[in-house]
Amino acid sequence: MTTISVRLAVLLLPLLMASGAMAVDTARLDDQTQLPKAPKKVSGTKYFQPPAEGEIPNNAFGELVRRGQDLFMNTKALAPQYVGNEMNCVNCHIDRGRKANSAPLWAAYPMYPAYRKKNNKVNTFVERMQGCFQFSMNGKPPAADSEVLTALTAYAYWMSTNAPIGKALPGRGFDEPPPPKGGYDIGRGKVVYEKQCAICHGDNGEGKKVGVTSVFPPLWGKDSYNWGAGMHRINTAAGFIQHNMPLGRGETLSDQDAWDVAAFINSHERPQDPRLVNGSIEETRKRYHADDGVNLYGVTVNGTLLGQGVK
Amino acid sequence: MRDFGPSRRLALLCGVLLSLPLPALAADGEAIMQKGGANPAAMPCITCHGADGKGMAGGFPRLSGLPEDYLAKQLRDFKSGSRQNPIMQPIASALTDEEVAAVAKAYAQRPKVNVQATPGGRPVEGSGAWIALRGLWDRNVPECTLCHGPAGVGVGSHFPPLAGQSAEYIEAQLKAWRGEKAVAATKKAKAIPAVAPTRRNDPNGLMQHIAVDLSDAEIKAVAEYFGSLGDSKEPFDETQHRLR
Numbered sequence: 001m002t003t004i005s006v007r008l009a010v011l012l013l014p015l016l017m018a019s020g021a022m023a024v025d026t027a028r029l030d031d032q033t034q035l036p037k038a039p040k041k042v043s044g045t046k047y048f049q050p051p052a053e054g055e056i057p058n059n060a061f062g063e064l065v066r067r068g069q070d071l072f073m074n075t076k077a078l079a080p081q082y083v084g085n086e087m088n089c090v091n092c093h094i095d096r097g098r099k100a101n102s103a104p105l106w107a108a109y110p111m112y113p114a115y116r117k118k119n120n121k122v123n124t125f126v127e128r129m130q131g132c133f134q135f136s137m138n139g140k141p142p143a144a145d146s147e148v149l150t151a152l153t154a155y156a157y158w159m160s161t162n163a164p165i166g167k168a169l170p171g172r173g174f175d176e177p178p179p180p181k182g183g184y185d186i187g188r189g190k191v192v193y194e195k196q197c198a199i200c201h202g203d204n205g206e207g208k209k210v211g212v213t214s215v216f217p218p219l220w221g222k223d224s225y226n227w228g229a230g231m232h233r234i235n236t237a238a239g240f241i242q243h244n245m246p247l248g249r250g251e252t253l254s255d256q257d258a259w260d261v262a263a264f265i266n267s268h269e270r271p272q273d274p275r276l277v278n279g280s281i282e283e284t285r286k287r288y289h290a291d292d293g294v295n296l297y298g299v300t301v302n303g304t305l306l307g308q309g310v311k
Numbered sequence: 312m313r314d315f316g317p318s319r320r321l322a323l324l325c326g327v328l329l330s331l332p333l334p335a336l337a338a339d340g341e342a343i344m345q346k347g348g349a350n351p352a353a354m355p356c357i358t359c360h361g362a363d364g365k366g367m368a369g370g371f372p373r374l375s376g377l378p379e380d381y382l383a384k385q386l387r388d389f390k391s392g393s394r395q396n397p398i399m400q401p402i403a404s405a406l407t408d409e410e411v412a413a414v415a416k417a418y419a420q421r422p423k424v425n426v427q428a429t430p431g432g433r434p435v436e437g438s439g440a441w442i443a444l445r446g447l448w449d450r451n452v453p454e455c456t457l458c459h460g461p462a463g464v465g466v467g468s469h470f471p472p473l474a475g476q477s478a479e480y481i482e483a484q485l486k487a488w489r490g491e492k493a494v495a496a497t498k499k500a501k502a503i504p505a506v507a508p509t510r511r512n513d514p515n516g517l518m519q520h521i522a523v524d525l526s527d528a529e530i531k532a533v534a535e536y537f538g539s540l541g542d543s544k545e546p547f548d549e550t551q552h553r554l555r
Contacts, residue, residue, distance in 0.1 A: 052436055053436060053445070054435065054436050066433075070554070073554075073555040074552065074554045074555055076552070077552030077554055078554075090555070094448070095445075095446065095448040096445075098448065099448055195515075196515060199469050199514050199515065200458070200469075208466050208467050210460040210461060210464055210465075210466055210553060211547075211549040211550075211551075211552075211553065212549070212550060212551070212552055213460075213461055213552045213553045215457075215458075215460050215461070215466045216458075216466070246515060246517065247453045247457060247458065247517075248451050248452060248453045248517065248520060248521055249451070249515070249516075249517070249520060250451060
């Protein structure tokens with residue numbers, strides 16, 4: 001090997017590695033629920049209060065935080081190469097990731113790195129966000145050292161200012177309501193959907209856009225989260241819905257209605273789980289869905305096997 | 312064919328006539344705008360909404376470019392009383408169903424408001440722009456643009472554009488959804504009775520809750536923000552994203 005070619009190889013190596021890092025080990029991103037359960041808020045106390053946007057400093061760090069917030073709100077517009085559907089971070093993390101019980105960043109960031117039983121590995125916060133891109137946004141995870149994930153990390157870090165490290169805070173995740181005693185009912189959920197949700201999310205869950213910009217996110221179909229996203233679990237969606245939907249009227253639906261409508265939404269086809277094992281829904285269900293909360297992947301509903309995926 | 316007498320012929324003639332298009336009787340949206348409906352109580356829209364349909368001072372809203380279904384629903388709601396307004400209720404009630412449909416369609420075909428991608432830059436906490444772009448989530452008030460679209464350009468048939476409307480109109484609507492609370496008597500002033508909301512036609516009560524949770528000052532500030540957006544001369548490139 002000539003000196004020049006060695007030099008070329010050395011120059012190319014970081015590029016190759018960067019592109020290699022794009023293909024994230026999916027087995028490391030599969031799990032979303034292994035953190036200790038967040039405690040209930042003690043009545044009369046407030047949830048953790050993140051700093052105000054006006055407190056972002058006017059320096060290089062502040063610039064990166066603002067860039068992270070912009071990406072958080074406009075993910076599809078500003079990072080289209082990583083987003084495969086019409087979702088943005090802020091769709092599931094209401095109020096720019098600040099709202100309690102809407103998986104706020106200030107409660108998530110201080111809990112990582114975290115060991116996850118399912119993959120028997122310690123996952124970093126960046127790996128957790130890569131999971132969001134791969135599943136919730138049905139896209140390609142940005143590299144760990146990419147500008148996008150660095151900015152989003154800076155935003156989450158800043159928002160967690162004065163939050164205790166490694167302590168589960170009330171308001172983390174979606175505070176899922178317990179499964180209804182009589183179970184959930186997809187048919188009842190359809191009625192709730194038509195009455196409360198269709199006005200924004202559309203009769204066929206397709207969401208609504210202005211021009212090319214998604215305003216109300218699609219809830220199923222090719223432009224929604226895929227079968228590997230945490231939101232495909234009925235229990236998780238029920239928590240999000242009960243606390244946050246309809247927008248501005250959170251905590252008005254009963255736990256039963258939230259479960260029913262979550263089941264209705266998640267009984268529709270959506271993009272395939274990117275971890276699909278040997279092209280087999282059955283194998284994928286056994287490996288990734290059988291013990292992953294309450295979900296309908298690989299289940300036959302009304303005569304149709306779910307988990308076939310849509311493109 | 313024996314009974315093919317005069318009455319039968321007349322019936323046939325009427326049948327033929329009815330099957331022909333009857334432009335003189337069909338509701339003409341443009342004509343209703345300019346001259347009013349068939350019933351004289353349905354005054355011409357342009358009197359108050361302007362020749363261009365972009366609204367007029369005094370809180371008369373823009374109608375040009377609003378969604379057809381939204382406009383038709385508002386006229387029906389004025390008729391039913393779920394949206395109350397002393398000027399519009401008699402007018403809407405004087406319009407036939409066909410006229411409502413025609414005038415709504417005609418206004419929907421007029422130009423939409425033109426708004427630049429990101430008007431105003433980053434909002435300052437406590438400002439009207441803040442409520443419009445960030446919301447007041449400690450009171451469960453979403454940012455207006457979350458449902459009315461980035462830059463308030465409107466989304467679908469249920470979330471009309473806020474951009475292009477005057478501050479006066481938006482303030483009046485928020486107060487119409489809210490009503491007024493009763494004020495107890497003091498030594499100096501008499502009690503003021505509560506005023507019930509005059510607008511109850513929002514789907515799923517989405518606006519009533521928001522209006523109730525805003526102060527007078529906040530209502531004024533957010534109305535002024537949207538009132539200030541105006542109608543841009545440069546058209547927005549619809550292949551580009553509008554940023555939040």
